[in-house]
Amino acid sequence: MSSSQSKPITRREALRRTVLFSSAAFIGSSKVLQAAPAQTRFEHQGLDLIAFGDYGYPNSTNQVAVAKAMAQFTKSLGRPLSAVLAMGDNFYRKLTPERIEKQFERMYSTEHLNCPFYVCAGNHDYGTTEYDKQEGKLQMELDYAKNNPTSRWKFPSKWYSIELPSPEAPLVKIIVLDGDYWVGGLTPKEKIAQRRYLQAELAKKSSAPWLWFVNHFPLYTDCTEREDNKSLIREWGKLLDEHQVSLCLAGHDHTMQHLQVEGHSTSFLVAGAGGAPLYPVKHTARGFSDDQQFGFCHLHVSPEKLSVQFVNTKGESLHRFERTRNGETKVRA
Ligand SMILES: [Fe+2]
Numbered sequence: 608m609s610s611s612q613s614k615p616i617t618r619r620e621a622l623r624r625t626v627l628f629s630s631a632a633f634i635g636s637s638k639v640l641q642a643a644p645a646q647t648r649f650e651h652q653g654l655d656l657i658a659f660g661d662y663g664y665p666n667s668t669n670q671v672a673v674a675k676a677m678a679q680f681t682k683s684l685g686r687p688l689s690a691v692l693a694m695g696d697n698f699y700r701k702l703t704p705e706r707i708e709k710q711f712e713r714m715y716s717t718e719h720l721n722c723p724f725y726v727c728a729g730n731h732d733y734g735t736t737e738y739d740k741q742e743g744k745l746q747m748e749l750d751y752a753k754n755n756p757t758s759r760w761k762f763p764s765k766w767y768s769i770e771l772p773s774p775e776a777p778l779v780k781i782i783v784l785d786g787d788y789w790v791g792g793l794t795p796k797e798k799i800a801q802r803r804y805l806q807a808e809l810a811k812k813s814s815a816p817w818l819w820f821v822n823h824f825p826l827y828t829d830c831t832e833r834e835d836n837k838s839l840i841r842e843w844g845k846l847l848d849e850h851q852v853s854l855c856l857a858g859h860d861h862t863m864q865h866l867q868v869e870g871h872s873t874s875f876l877v878a879g880a881g882g883a884p885l886y887p888v889k890h891t892a893r894g895f896s897d898d899q900q901f902g903f904c905h906l907h908v909s910p911e912k913l914s915v916q917f918v919n920t921k922g923e924s925l926h927r928f929e930r931t932r933n934g935e936t937k938v939r940a
Pocket of ligand 1: 696729731858859
């Protein structure tokens, strides 16, 4: 376990808390009953981030609506975001420099979303599927970051870490990973290299009280068209508890989800409703899932508490929860 994390809890205690959560707090919360205005004021000062994915869809009015909602929400916060986590499928179909300009630089308000966008690779970014055949597509995204250091687009490599607000006094450490374990994604050598990187990164000391994993693919999902990702569960599942990873964030399934899965104390979030057509979900005791609305995930990070909400294009909060350092998770009305 990283020395930076909160007081260790035993695996049995983590399981007990998860079971309590899934059997009690989620009852009645898996469907959206009534949307309320998104929360913009918080008890404790801290950092604000937005996470979203699956947004770069050709001619998508939904991408435009989400982009506007992100800007409007941030304006209503009255303070700048620390970062946006751009969780892959950044560009569907053929990528051109013009599309980066139109669907990224001009799409996301430079006035209200003037912060780094930390990018990870989705399956559609690789350019190796039949819909996206384009040699060097992902490299184009990486090169754009390298060649445009003043751009908000930050994509230094397929896997990397950030500490916010600064490495000197971090509140949250975010390890960005590449979950493209399918044929056509990461090579066997890259999988080994990423595994070594992750082990080394987790062994490093950090004073950040919070540790998150971010990648494109959900480990667990209640999307009816998808299944839990066995490869990634095998690869990262144990590490989540060993290192007290509080949040595991992903996109890929075009839905919004918050799952608490038996056997893990981590909160699993899917924010894949950034613009591409939505996928259907089933509502289970594992948590909240929505397949009706486009939107994004807002995260407020204070030293003692995480506050997380899913926000739709009307600026309404669809689901909200808080998580304390010792892993207690409460769904808020
Ligand atoms: Fe995807």
